[in-house]
Amino acid sequence: MLVQPSPTIAPFMALNQIKHWFRARANAARWKPISEWAESRQAQFTIARDGFGFLIDQPKALPGGLRVEWGASQRAYIPGNELRMRCETRLHGELQMMVLCRTLMDSLESTVFEAYTDTLKTRVDTDTPEEMRWLVMFPKLGQISLKRVRQRFGAVGVTKDLTGAWIEGDLSEVLAQASQDLLPDGQPFVLMTMRGNVYLRTAMAEPQLPKIQALVRLLDIACREALRVNTRLAEGGIWPTTTSVAWQSAQPEDNFRQR
Secondary structure: OOOOOOOOHHHHHHHHHHHHHHHHHHHHHHEEEEEEHHHOOOOEEEEEEOOOOEEEEOOOOOOOOOEEEEEEEOOOOOOOOOEEEEEEEEOOOOOOEEEHHHHHHHHHHHHHHHHHHHHOOOOOOOOOOHHHHHHHHEEEOOOOHHHHHHHHHEEEOHHHHHHHHOOOOOOHHHHHHHOOOOOOOOOOEEEEOOOOOOOOEEEOOOOOOOHHHHHHHHHHHHHHHHHHHHHHHHHHOOOOOOOOHHHHHHHOOOOOOOO
16 A cells, blocks of 8 residues: 655655755756766766766777766765766676775775774774775785885785786876876775775765866776786686685796786
8 A cells, every 4th residue: 555645754855856856957957077088988877866076987988888977975084076987898797906095095005904993892893894804804915016006005915916006007197197197195996896896986076077087097097907917817717715724835936026
């Protein structure tokens, strides 16, 4: 049996629907350059139901299906609004690596440390984001060739060899460029490979097409470099696991030599 809204609630529901409609209409005009760019990529642009955000979906993108979202942050460490992206690259599920801005890394490490030392907690809760748990689970990459990248970003992963093989080279170059203006010092930024996909998340108060385009290019390079590492792992036939501590020494010496 359908439950009808009470006479006092119905007008408020209608008013909210009207507000959402006007908001979506106004933002559609503001975001027209972004929707046109999405269309030029044969992607679908959709405004969120409440009119506060949008979604770009491009299933046939290369190197993998691309999803771009802008709206309210889903992470406590990013205040306000964020831009989040996912590229479906079909990596091996155990290829888990992360690059994040050093300011955020220090802050999350402090939060995780407090959680572990809290007398009421014996472990980090399972609902804690991977970004935080990985800082405890995985080894840090101590050396990054480019000084600017080493100063501005930190990296962790299932093994140091894998993380180094991913970040050194083209990804390191694009991160160095991004640190000059696209990702200013202190802006929350996370790039990670997880569940076979590559994810990017960063603060963005208002959606700006040039920045979105630049971050899509950064994600594209990160995906291609991750696929390169994934291919070399497949050819070697030995996959890392989160419980294997002997994997690193079991690899051929020349498999993941840093460039």
